[in-house]
Amino acid sequence: MNKNFYITTPIYYPSGKPHMGHAYSSIVADIFARFKRLENYNVLFLTGTDEHGQKIQKEAKKNNKDPKIFCDELSETFKSLTKILNLSNNDFIRTTEKRHHKSVIEIWNRLVESGDIYLDKYSGWYSVSDEAFYDEDEIENINQKKVSKSSGSTVEWVEEESYFFKLSSWSNKLLEFYNTNPNFILPTSRKNEVVKFVEKGLKDLSISRTSFKWGIPVPKNEKHVIYVWLDALTNYISALNFPDIKDKKFKDFWPADIHIIGKDILRFHAVFWPAFLLAAKLPLPKKVFGHGWILSDDKKMSKSLGNILDPIEIIDKYGVDQLRYYLVKEVSLGNDGSISMENLKNCINNDLANNYGNLCQRVFSFIKKNCDNKIPKSSTLDNLDKKLLDNLRNNIPKLINLMNKQDLNEYIKMVVNFSFEANKYFNDSEPWAIKKKKPERMKTILHTIVQQIKNITILLSPIIPNATDKVFSIMNLSNENITIDKINDDNFINYEKKLDNLEILFNKIENDN
């Protein structure tokens, strides 16, 4: 059985500062990556930045900087985001790196060789101010001038020499692939959109530009640079040392198990990318998951609405686990989801502080006061105890399955429910009432609840790694050894050493801000 797992985020275009959408893609991917590690997989988790293009070139010029140096700075802010979000990525790729350059050139050459690239003219109505091309039906005549219907800016007819990729010839192959790989595009609703789009027939794709220089030059025709998608998407194999397909990395990790992306770039990943790969005679990734957008109070975040929620500000104020947990608990993966400070506060207080955090607190402090601060070992579990533990253990296959089909919300729901159950168990068992009369029973209860805390903590570790690391460390467990298997292992607990100092895991958010 193949125990390698390759997961990616999009590479981010660093023309602006990181926003909630970047954070969300990255957090989701990180959770799946961490869960796969719990399952003992050898995981490669890649993220990075997409640094070429006209926008960057212009910005660099405006700032009077060499584009590469300019990109070094921009990329750094995204690299620092991986730390801020506590991502477990093992690589960070930049499209301005040599390894990527090599890889893109090889892809280009392969497409030339297969006859999928030809030179022609790209023409259309172009608006300089919008930096966009418009279709005939998107423009209108006003005062004998052609203007864009949407922006009102004037457009002019431009023709530019460009290389094209014969995307049109791959429609059937793509449809066949979608058909034989029904889980390639998820969620299914998005798959239907893509299939309908491809069924309408595909146009060839312009894959080079002569209007700017900041990019990878086309081999043997350096007037052109290779344009965005062919450049950007290739990052996923550049990081595996493509074109060296005999390299261990490439052999171990290609095809990718899953590309996590936002719905706005689904087409590029579900249509262009597989077409490029088919033409280049490379295997296609196994899955592309297009998640929804994060809305703020039901609206798209925008400067003019003044409703931007900045991930870094939220993390500074409330903490990274808090943001991670909230995003994946409240937003249904695959659908757009609305977030608000009010809900964030409720979510942190209820689930993290009162439920899981306080569960750890009440149990560990009870042990400190009544058991010389050592976790009691007991083998005389009664039915109530076994029921608590078994309910979680029996659900492990289901939980694994949920994660493997990216049903993150259902997974969290189940895990939180275990935490509810554990609180109820502790309440109902009332160890404080029997500590004098039945000390053995009290020990059994504590033994049981600590097992359960350990198990819940393992399951939560992909989502809130900072907090769960603290819990493991209070229990004198090294978080490097944590795997799903340990859920079934009572002896994984350290019964000898005294519990380390416990601290509040999640502070409650007060109303007054």
Add this chain to the structure above:
RNA sequence: GGCGAGGUAGCUCAGUUGGUUAGAGCACAGGACUCAUAAGCCUGGGGUCGGCGGUUCGAAUCCGCCCCUCGCUACCA
């Protein structure tokens, strides 16, 4: 316009092939307890399941029409 998804408690949503008094979390109200971050536990109120009509012994669930919301409809990423 075309194709697609959806309208279920104040909010976010679950509701399997139609079957008894429609569920969960949050929010709200009351109760007993005290190990704990005034946390946890128990109980409760609240819904004409978008509207109208039909099929059926029986429909949130199937069919028809209507109203509303949202997504996709290619080269900024």
